[in-house]
Amino acid sequence: MEIVLNSHLGVYEWGKLFRAGHAEELTIDLTNVEFAYPSGTVALSLVVNYRGENGKPTELTLPEEPEENDVVTYLNRVDLFDSLPREVRIFQDLSSLKHHARNPSYKFTEVHVLEEEGLEDASTVVQEFLQRHVEQWRRPYEAFNEVLLNARDHSRASETNGAEDSELKFGVLHVQVYENQLELAVGDIGDGVRKSLNTCPDHDFRRSTTAIRATLERGISRFSHMPDRERGGGLRRVKNAVARMGGKLDLRSYEGSAHLANGELEYNRYQNPFPGTLARIDLPSRDRR
Amino acid sequence: MTPDLPDIRSLDFREVFSSKILYDGTQGEEHLREISRFISSQTDGAVAAFDLRDLEYIGYSYAKPTIRTPLRRQNVGEYGDRRIILLAEERDEFLEGIEAALKEEDMAVLVADSAEDPLDSIEPLGHIKDHLLETFHDVKEAGPATTAQVSSRLDQSLQNANNRLRSLDDLGLIRREKVDSTSGGKEWQVRIL
Numbered sequence: 001m002e003i004v005l006n007s008h009l010g011v012y013e014w015g016k017l018f019r020a021g022h023a024e025e026l027t028i029d030l031t032n033v034e035f036a037y038p039s040g041t042v043a044l045s046l047v048v049n050y051r052g053e054n055g056k057p058t059e060l061t062l063p064e065e066p067e068e069n070d071v072v073t074y075l076n077r078v079d080l081f082d083s084l085p086r087e088v089r090i091f092q093d094l095s096s097l098k099h100h101a102r103n104p105s106y107k108f109t110e111v112h113v114l115e116e117e118g119l120e121d122a123s124t125v126v127q128e129f130l131q132r133h134v135e136q137w138r139r140p141y142e143a144f145n146e147v148l149l150n151a152r153d154h155s156r157a158s159e160t161n162g163a164e165d166s167e168l169k170f171g172v173l174h175v176q177v178y179e180n181q182l183e184l185a186v187g188d189i190g191d192g193v194r195k196s197l198n199t200c201p202d203h204d205f206r207r208s209t210t211a212i213r214a215t216l217e218r219g220i221s222r223f224s225h226m227p228d229r230e231r232g233g234g235l236r237r238v239k240n241a242v243a244r245m246g247g248k249l250d251l252r253s254y255e256g257s258a259h260l261a262n263g264e265l266e267y268n269r270y271q272n273p274f275p276g277t278l279a280r281i282d283l284p285s286r287d288r289r
Numbered sequence: 290m291t292p293d294l295p296d297i298r299s300l301d302f303r304e305v306f307s308s309k310i311l312y313d314g315t316q317g318e319e320h321l322r323e324i325s326r327f328i329s330s331q332t333d334g335a336v337a338a339f340d341l342r343d344l345e346y347i348g349y350s351y352a353k354p355t356i357r358t359p360l361r362r363q364n365v366g367e368y369g370d371r372r373i374i375l376l377a378e379e380r381d382e383f384l385e386g387i388e389a390a391l392k393e394e395d396m397a398v399l400v401a402d403s404a405e406d407p408l409d410s411i412e413p414l415g416h417i418k419d420h421l422l423e424t425f426h427d428v429k430e431a432g433p434a435t436t437a438q439v440s441s442r443l444d445q446s447l448q449n450a451n452n453r454l455r456s457l458d459d460l461g462l463i464r465r466e467k468v469d470s471t472s473g474g475k476e477w478q479v480r481i482l
Contacts (some may be wrong), residue, residue, distance in 0.1 A: 036409075127345075127346070138382050142348055146348075230318070231314060233393065
């Protein structure tokens with residue numbers, strides 16, 4: 001099977017990537033891609049890593065002369081190619097990209113596959129960067145960590161998404177920092193907010209939107225019936241921290257979504273379910289130096 | 290009057306949990322066992338000081354099982370007359386995660402700069418109403434004081450002063466004990482630690 005990605009590799013390419021994700025053989029054509037966003041690189045990395053874990057090969061088709069292509073050099077700079085599993089085949093020669101100059105507008109970029117050990121690595125990398133460059137680094141760091149912990153705790157690959165190994169757990173993080181802006185996307189192909197909350201006998205959410213609202217506004221968790229388990233409230237805290245910093249938050253999970261901008265929250269419901277959960281955060285950052 | 294301080298023992302989070310960055314709630318649930326053992330091993334009436342001074346970060350999710358749960362247990366009497374305080378030189382942003390976790394459940398804790406001379410710097414963190422904060426500061430300034438003395442200093446009725454002091458005691462921010470009154474009988478005496 002072959003899929004051709006559109007010019008903008010972002011959140012709208014998730015459906016295409018995940019529908020094709022179960023094919024025995026898959027070729028992903030990136031030659032038309034003109035812009036890649038963190039939410040798109042997260043989806044691409046998730047799908048090929050997930051396929052790799054299940055022993056399914058993926059071929060990436062890149063433009064001719066990849067070193068001349070802005071998107072390919074960008075994907076290289078964010079270490080996407082290094083984060084891909086062995087099962088991915090790329091026929092173009094990427095050796096000339098290795099020493100490509102960094103784009104000065106980016107102060108920092110990383111893509112991480114969030115397996116157990118990857119979580120701590122990602123957290124350390126982000127902490128060290130923020131501590132060096134961002135005033136009051138603990139606030140954005142907390143937002144990072146809460147979404148990372150959510151990705152780890154809720155990312156067990158869902159049968160809805162064709163999981164063949166129910167123990168397989170990972171999410172993907174892409175973080176990048178510009179001079180005055182910090183962006184991150186964390187995604188997984190787990191059961192999503194609604195299904196996860198409904199594992200608690202106290203909850204019976206019929207819609208993802210109401211489940212997302214309950215998480216962001218009331219801080220409820222799947223452990224609500226176990227008061228001794230001090231869980232929940234993390235995403236509400238992320239929402240509050242992002243609002244206080246004047247940032248934006250997008251949370252999508254299957255047919256529901258929440259969008260925070262200018263301190264206002266909006267919820268939407270979609271006909272076509274989003275295949276997993278994606279959190280995207282944009283924060284203004286002030287350089288220390 | 291200079292108050293006598295109880296025995297104060299510290300649990301150094303940086304050293305005991307081998308990390309200067311603590312954010313993971315699952316890890317916090319594991320650390321709670323060590324923390325509970327530490328509190329229970331203190332003598333009754335002692336102060337168990339959670340030393341956070343060498344940490345660079347302590348997050349909201351980690352603070353819930355490691356700070357909020359022990360405080361909840363303290364407030365329902367599970368630890369007898371032992372009291373928990375935090376040691377932290379940095380305040381504000383460093384303590385925001387803990388503060389948020391406590392405020393969610395209308396709880397509070399005392400924070401001091403050091404275990405050597407804690408009363409100089411000690412302040413409550415978390416959910417504390419203005420009139421209770423005013424009363425706390427009066428008790429801190431007066432040292433051991435009776436309800437009548439606090440009532441007089443704050444220009445409040447004895448009933449009001451008593452209610453305020455009981456609320457502070459329920460929050461774990463002061464200690465109250467019945468002592469012999471100079472005029473005969475018993476009266477409540479309050480102090481910070």
